[in-house]
Amino acid sequence: MPIPESQLETWSHQGSVTQSCNTYNTIKSALEANTTPYAGKNFKVFLQGSYGNDTNIYAESDVDIVIRLDDCFQSDLSQLTEEEKTAYKSAFHDATYTHLEFKRDVLSVLTEQYGAEVKAGDKAIAIEACGSRRKADVLVAIQFRRYFQFRSSDNSEYVEGICFWNGKGERIANYPRQHSANLTTKHQNTSKWFKPMARVFKNMRSRMVENGLIKAGIAPSYYIEGLLYNMPNEKLTSSYQDCVVNMLNWYRREASKPDLVCANEQYYLLRNGHHTCWVQSDCDAFVEAAVRLWNEW
Numbered sequence: 001m002p003i004p005e006s007q008l009e010t011w012s013h014q015g016s017v018t019q020s021c022n023t024y025n026t027i028k029s030a031l032e033a034n035t036t037p038y039a040g041k042n043f044k045v046f047l048q049g050s051y052g053n054d055t056n057i058y059a060e061s062d063v064d065i066v067i068r069l070d071d072c073f074q075s076d077l078s079q080l081t082e083e084e085k086t087a088y089k090s091a092f093h094d095a096t097y098t099h100l101e102f103k104r105d106v107l108s109v110l111t112e113q114y115g116a117e118v119k120a121g122d123k124a125i126a127i128e129a130c131g132s133r134r135k136a137d138v139l140v141a142i143q144f145r146r147y148f149q150f151r152s153s154d155n156s157e158y159v160e161g162i163c164f165w166n167g168k169g170e171r172i173a174n175y176p177r178q179h180s181a182n183l184t185t186k187h188q189n190t191s192k193w194f195k196p197m198a199r200v201f202k203n204m205r206s207r208m209v210e211n212g213l214i215k216a217g218i219a220p221s222y223y224i225e226g227l228l229y230n231m232p233n234e235k236l237t238s239s240y241q242d243c244v245v246n247m248l249n250w251y252r253r254e255a256s257k258p259d260l261v262c263a264n265e266q267y268y269l270l271r272n273g274h275h276t277c278w279v280q281s282d283c284d285a286f287v288e289a290a291v292r293l294w295n296e297w
Contacts, residue, residue: 001297002241002245002294002295002297003204003241003244003293003294003297004297005239005240005241008200008240008241008244009240011057011199011200011203011204012196012197012199012200012240013057013058013196013199014054014055014056014057014199015050015051015056015057015058015059015060015061015199016056016058016061016134017051019132019133019134020051020056020061020063020134022132022133023063023133023134023136024047024051024063024065024136026133027063027065027110027127027136027138028045028065030109030110030113031045031065031067031106031109031110031138032045033109036105036109037105037108037109038069038097038102038105038106041069041071041097041102042069042070042071043067043068043069043070043071043102044066044067044068044070045065045066045067045068046065046066046068046176046177047063047064047065047066048064048065048066048139048176048179048180049062049063049064049137049176049221049222050062050064050202050221051063051064052064052176052180053179053180053183053184053195053225054195055183055195055198055199055202055221055225056199057199057202057203057206059202059203059206060202060221061129061134061135062134062135062136062137063134063135063136063137064124064136064137064139065136065137065138065139066138066139066141066162066176067106067138067139067140067141068141068142068143068162069097069099069102069140069141069142069143070142070143071095071097072095072097072098072099072142072143073142073143073144073145074142074143074144074145074163074171074173075088075144075145075146075147075158076144076145076146076147076173077147077150079146079147079148080147080148080149080150084147084149084150084151085150087150087151087152088147088150091150091152091153092153098142099140099141099142099164099165102140102142103125103140106125106138106140107120107125107140110125110127110138114127114130117130121137122166122167123139123164123166123167123172124137124138124139124140125137125138125139125140126138139162139164140164141162141163141164142162142163142164143160143161143162143163144160144161144162144163144173144174145158145159145160145161146158146159146161146173146266159175159178159266160175160177161173161174161175161176161177161178161264161266162174162175162176166275170275172275172276173276174264174266174276175264175266176264178263178264178265178266179222179225179262179263179264182229182263182264182265183195183198183225183229183263186228186229186233186263189233190233190236190237191236191237193236193237193243194228194229194236196240197228197236197240197243197244197247198221198224198225198228200240200243200244201224201228201244201247201290202221202224204244204290204293205219205224205286207293208286208289208290208293211293213289213292213293214285214286214289218279218282218285218286219282219283219286220278222262223269223278223283224286225263226260226261226262226263226269226278227247227251227260227269227278227283228247229261229262229263230255230260230261230269231246231247231250231251232250235247235250244290244294245294248287248290248291248294251287252287252291257270257280258270262276262277269283270283
């Protein structure tokens with residue numbers, strides 16, 4: 001039998017807002033204090049992830065925070081001509097305060113504030129939950145630019161994102177602001193069905209893991225949002241049950257899988273061997289497990 005509408009409606013509700021908001025504001029204040037080693041630098045602190053995008057569920061307690069240094073940046077010049085690449089290299093010089101120093105200083109600030117609750121991970125700095133404060137991940141990044149034209153520093157075209165390095169020293173570039181803005185537009189264009197449905201599918205994911213239908217970790221929230229982002233707007237309508245059935249049937253029967261894009265529209269969604277893409281076999285497994293959950297409820 002199908003999952004009841006009442007269960008789907010319950011799953012559509014947003015998770016903690018007050019505790020997450022307080023957690024973010026507390027950590028943001030620590031990062032922006034005028035006593036930090038980088039206080040005189042140009043940087044921004046902002047949210048990314050499910051809480052920042054209003055798609056968080058009760059099972060997702062982490063608050064994802066980005067602190068981005070804007071005094072230096074990395075670039076993708078692959079779309080430029082050789083002449084433009086030459087102009088770019090002559091326009092800029094190497095930074096004296098780099099991502100490495102910035103991450104070191106941010107880690108010292110957080111450690112001084114939260115002590116042993118702070119752990120430097122492969123990508124982000126984790127702050128464990130304590131009392132009413134939720135677990136938080138602080139991603140230390142610098143500005144990233146994907147250039148499409150460069151004649152001079154005042155005459156260029158680029159898409160702005162963030163980049164950071166993992167424990168292996170691999171650079172990862174992403175576009176959280178575009179992701180968030182595009183989710184909001186999708187939400188508005190689907191009569192506000194999109195974000196509740198993202199929460200429904202995240203809760204379905206949690207239940208599928210509990211029931212042993214999929215392994216934990218194969219369906220990150222970021223990719224679930226990306227999958228729904230590609231779904232035609234007219235299929236997100238009528239009822240939660242209709243939306244679930246429409247999404248599963250669309251992916252299995254209609255979707256041109258190689259053409260699906262991440263919600264930031266800067267990367268393809270389904271590719272193997274890329275840090276920013278979902279392995280298609282994992283996406284397939286998620287969808288098939290959702291079908292099974294639906295049929296065996």
